[in-house]
Every structure is written in C-alpha cells, then in structure tokens.
Amino acid sequence: MQRHVFRLVLAIASLAGASTLLAACVDDSTGKRVRFDPVAWKAADTLRDTTRCDMVTDLRERIGLNGLTEAEVIARLGQPDSHDDESPLHYHLCPSFMDIRILELQFEDGRVASTRLRDT
Numbered sequence: 392m393q394r395h396v397f398r399l400v401l402a403i404a405s406l407a408g409a410s411t412l413l414a415a416c417v418d419d420s421t422g423k424r425v426r427f428d429p430v431a432w433k434a435a436d437t438l439r440d441t442t443r444c445d446m447v448t449d450l451r452e453r454i455g456l457n458g459l460t461e462a463e464v465i466a467r468l469g470q471p472d473s474h475d476d477e478s479p480l481h482y483h484l485c486p487s488f489m490d491i492r493i494l495e496l497q498f499e500d501g502r503v504a505s506t507r508l509r510d511t
Contacts, residue, residue, distance in 0.1 A: 427454050433469040437483035437491065444485035444492055447508065456496060456503045464496060464503060484508070 425445035432450075435442035450456070456464060464480065465471070471480040472493070484492040490510040497505045 424448060429467060437472070437485055439486070441485040443482070443494075447484055447494060451506055456506055459503050460501055461498065 423441070423445040425442075427446045427450040431442055432446060437443060454467075456467075459467070461480070468482055472483040473481040479498065480496040482494040482496075484494055486492070487510045492508060492510055495507050495509060496503050497507075
C-alpha cells in the first residue's frame with residue numbers, strides 16, 4: 392500500500408514539475424522581471440540578447456499599451472520590426488528556440504485593442 396502511495400505522489404510531483412516547466416516555456420518573458428526602459432528597449436539586439444523579453448511583462452502589465460495610438464506606440468517603443476496596413480505591429484523581442492519571440496499589437500478604431508506574444 393505504501394509503495395502505491397509513494398508512486399502516486401511521485402507521479403503527481405512529476406506532473407507538477409512538467410507543468411511548471413511548460414509554463415516557464417510559454418511565459419511572457421525569460422523569467423527575469425526587468426523594469427521597462429525605453430532607451431534599452433530601442434537599443435536591444437533582438438537576435439542576440441533577451442533585453443526586450445526581460446522587459447515585456449513590465450511593459451504590458453505596469454506601463455500598458457492598450458488604448459495607445461500607433462504614433463504613441465512608436466514614440467514609446469520605436470519603429471516596429473514589421474508592419475503593413477493589413478497586419479498588426481510586430482516588435483521582435485528575443486531569440487526563442489528556432490524562432491524569434493515577438494510582441495504583436497492589434498488595433499481597433501486607431502488604438503491598441505490587444506497585445507499578444509508569439510513565436511514567428
């Protein structure tokens with residue numbers, strides 16, 4: 392009986408560890424919580440460092456982007472890495488496995504309606 396309980400506890404602990412690992416992999420950032428700094432954001436080398444990934448949680452939660460116009464976003468974050476009239480603004484954040492992690496901003500009525508993080 393004790394052996395079965397031990398195995399059950401071990402299985403639950405393994406699942407908990409796997410879910411924690413999975414959550415870390417899809418987290419907003421690299422695990423570092425760095426205060427948003429517009430100068431460092433604009434100077435970041437998004438192909439080689441994690442500066443923007445480290446700041447993106449603070450940017451989204453404390454600073455906020457929802458409700459800003461495109462001009463206000465560009466004043467705060469600099470020129471987007473990709474944009475056209477048919478797609479949302481994209482800012483490259485940092486390397487992510489085999490891709491680039493990006494911040495995507497969707498606009499409605501000329502203002503940011505939502506943001507999401509994804510890999511290219």
